Amino acid sequence: MSSRQPTLDEVAELAGVSRGTVSRVLNNHPHVSKKALEAVRAAIDELGYVPSAAARSLATQRRGAVVLAISSDDPALFANQFFAEVIAGVNAVIEESDLELLLVMAATERGRDRLTRILQSRGADGVMLLALRENDPLAKVAEGGGIPVVYGGRPLERAPQHYIDADNRGGAREAAEYLIASGRRAIATITGPQDMHVGVSRYLGFREALALAGLPAHRVVHADFSEAGGAAAMEQLLDEHPDLDAVFVASDAMAASALRVLRERGRRVPEDVAVVGFNDIVTAQHTHPALTTVRQPIEALGREMTRMLLRLINDEKPTPLILPTHLVIRESA
Amino acid sequence: MSSRQPTLDEVAELAGVSRGTVSRVLNNHPHVSKKALEAVRAAIDELGYVPSAAARSLATQRRGAVVLAISSDDPALFANQFFAEVIAGVNAVIEESDLELLLVMAATERGRDRLTRILQSRGADGVMLLALRENDPLAKVAEGGGIPVVYGGRPLERAPQHYIDADNRGGAREAAEYLIASGRRAIATITGPQDMHVGVSRYLGFREALALAGLPAHRVVHADFSEAGGAAAMEQLLDEHPDLDAVFVASDAMAASALRVLRERGRRVPEDVAVVGFNDIVTAQHTHPALTTVRQPIEALGREMTRMLLRLINDEKPTPLILPTHLVIRESA
DNA sequence: CGCTATGTTGGGAGCGCTAACAGTGCAGGT
DNA sequence: ACCTGCACTGTTAGCGCTCCCAACATAGCG
Known part of the structure; x- marks a missing residue:
């Protein structure tokens, strides 16, 4: 390995042209004669020349x-x-x-x-x-x-x-609508943090769907997208609204935990409680039962x-x- | 926002010293008087000066x-x-x-x-x-x-x-030893690609443990770490060695699929067949049953x-x- | 008191590139 | 023949920094 990289000047010398011309070739400027262009290309190949990023960005004032x-x-x-x-x-x-x-x-x-x-x-x-x-x-x-x-x-x-x-609101609405269409009426939700736009939008979409169907949307626990948070929220939901027959969970990570809690609490999914998540992470395919969820094109x-x-x-x-x-x-x- | 960043020269001028001195301060060189140092620091703060990465790497020949x-x-x-x-x-x-x-x-x-x-x-x-x-x-x-x-x-x-x-070989050995210790005797494995070191090592550790226990290690299917590959391998294993009572799977992704195949084939996990994975990805906690696996400190x-x-x-x-x-x-x- | 070691400083010479400018030669128009 | 315009090319400044060298104090030493 050569310890020193060839410079533009060396290319210029080998090609028998000036530095300016080599620079023009490098940057695809017009007005370079075919002869010069070929000579420069040959020299570049022969030396294995690669322009220095640092020098270039110093000169051009942009970083690449x-x-x-x-x-x-x-x-x-x-x-x-x-x-x-x-x-x-x-x-x-x-x-x-x-x-x-x-x-x-x-x-x-x-x-x-x-x-x-x-x-x-x-x-x-x-x-x-x-x-x-x-x-x-x-x-x-x-x-x-x-x-x-x-x-x-x-x-x-x-x-x-x-x-x-991503269309978080639309996705959440679709999820809730699906739950409604499949006959669920006591629909709960575990939301994401309400200080993040994505958390708010998903909650909003959920409420829109329920409102449109004339269903109450009071079964709500706010959580933080984390697994632990999802589990705790599911527990709380079950305590406060034991009648629920469906949960829209604002993230798959939380939904996976919710699934576990539901199983531990003796609820069958989806027979007793339907669950829909959000994100479609790979884990969603491996939960038991496999998670119905809203896919976003990450x-x-x-x-x-x-x-x-x-x-x-x-x-x-x-x-x-x-x-x-x-x-x-x-x-x- | 100022469209142009201040340069080192401007700092030098404001501080009433030379460029060299400012550079010394910037790079923590010794031999800078306390007075000069303070003046330079003050000037840097006042101008909000940040050195140009490009210029620095051009001069030093390293990139940072x-x-x-x-x-x-x-x-x-x-x-x-x-x-x-x-x-x-x-x-x-x-x-x-x-x-x-x-x-x-x-x-x-x-x-x-x-x-x-x-x-x-x-x-x-x-x-x-x-x-x-x-x-x-x-x-x-x-x-x-x-x-x-x-x-x-x-x-x-x-x-x-x-x-x-990671100690892939040791981890695989430990997994197999655990299977043996818990009374399994017809132990199979789904390996990773044998053109990757990690695939080979995990297979090696597995065989070591079985050999040490005097157990046969012929229940083997090579796969590719993918979910689809894991499922296919599990099917093949079940077809070729219906007597197996344990599987060491070289990755959790494959193990998750194997779990599904086992369920579909009517085998209870872990009662009929014990499964150990490798990697401890998050999904491992959400499979049903939750996956016993080898954790590596990624x-x-x-x-x-x-x-x-x-x-x-x-x-x-x-x-x-x-x-x-x-x-x-x-x-x- | 002269002389050397040491600390501190300024200034110059690049690092390897781009870009603006000032040519050079050669075609075509009058 | 002259001038104009165009395609092409070499030259010259930088871009903003570091590093080395020389210069100067100052202090310590014999």
Whole structure:
């Protein structure tokens, strides 16, 4: 291995042209003669030349990288399949561009500082933000960076200029409608945190469906998307509303726990109580009974976030996008 | 927001010192007078100065970033909780350093090219490689980059110089020993791919335990870690060895499917057939019955890979590390 | 008191690239 | 023949930082 990489000047010398011409070839500028172009290409091949990213970004003032920032105070969320899928989607688009992907998990104060540093030092050309809670400081950090920002899932307080979201409300409505259509009347729900837009939307969709059917929607326990929270909520629901015959649970992780609690409490699923979850994580296929749930296109979310960011970087003006969800019917409802 | 970031020269001017001195302060060099140091710090605060990453790496010839490269031809693997956990571990260590994390998923040919480019353009100071199959071209790409390389899970063909691995063999042995200790005698196994080190090691540990107990180890079907593969393997096992009273399955994803097949085939778990999986993914807690499995410290794997890489970058000479695994007993065995 | 070790500083020379500018040669129009 | 316009090319400044060297104090030593 050569310890030193060849530079543009060496390519220029070997090709018998000036640095400027080599640079033009590298950046596909017009007005390069065929002869020069070929000579430069040959020289590049011969030397195995690869331009220095650092030098280029110093000269152009852009970085050739975007950051995917994930905010969470809950480490369990990281170990979540959700992020893995989003990342896969992001990567799929990134792979087609010639940008690099910087991953920043800003769980701690330190993490946020790091993100700030990266943004301020012009360390990226754009940011994608995931999983923001209300007034997440990350949002301010990102917006202060002076570079394009795309949100995945909109923050609660206000709709940001650029975001991609799943149709949480519609999905929840569909789930509840399905429960109603299959004859359930005492329908409960375990919601997500009400300080997250996704938690609120799913609750909203649920209530819409019940209201439309003239059904009461008072069987509600708010939880936090976690397994433990889901279990506790299910217990509470059973205590407060022993008559319930269906539960719409705002996340599969909580639904899986709810299933366990129902079994422990002697309720048969779906005979006594129907259960519908949300997200369609892989676990949903392996619960017993298999979980009926609302599928959201997580990978597509990642893909579309990235596409939107690339457009933004390219000075286009994309509009927010809501991705469709749909009900996956298995055994639990 | 100011559209232009302040530069080091402006800091120098405001502080009334030279560029060199500011640079010294920034990099914690000794031999800076207290007075100069304070003046510089004040100027930095006042201007909100953040050094330019690009300029710095051009000057220092290092990038301040490491890459985590994930190789897989199976997109499903991406959506795997495993990667999410590794990433969380990697991030935990990265967060303490002042490096950035570049994520490259090199699924396609294009992805590999990208990785090559990044490495050749000195786009990173080190690489971590995950999930390598036999003769994965990524390995050559990485080693050719002239920068430190750490493997997560060792490739089959040869032990690389620097790697972290889980004790797959020991974990498999422990699982089989547990099955034996609980009185099972007709023990089968569904293995992982035999062209991956992890697949081979788990099979090896299994055979060791059976040999030690004087039990035959001929009830074997090789599979590919996937759910579909696990189901097919379980069917085949049941067809070929209807007498089996226990199965050691080399991954939880396969084990979850095996559980379903067993139920469909009318075998009770664990009464008729005991099942032990491997990995302890979250799903393992939600299968019915809950899956007894071998837990490997995935997040620790990510952490230790990163620590090792940082040492390497720092010119230390770390030795390979094998992380312990342990059996988590639930209901299926 | 001269002389050396040591701490502290400023200034210059790059790092490898892009981009603006100023040519050069050559075609075509008058 | 002249001038204009165009395609192409070389040259020159930077981009914002680090690092080295020389310069200067200052202090300690004989």
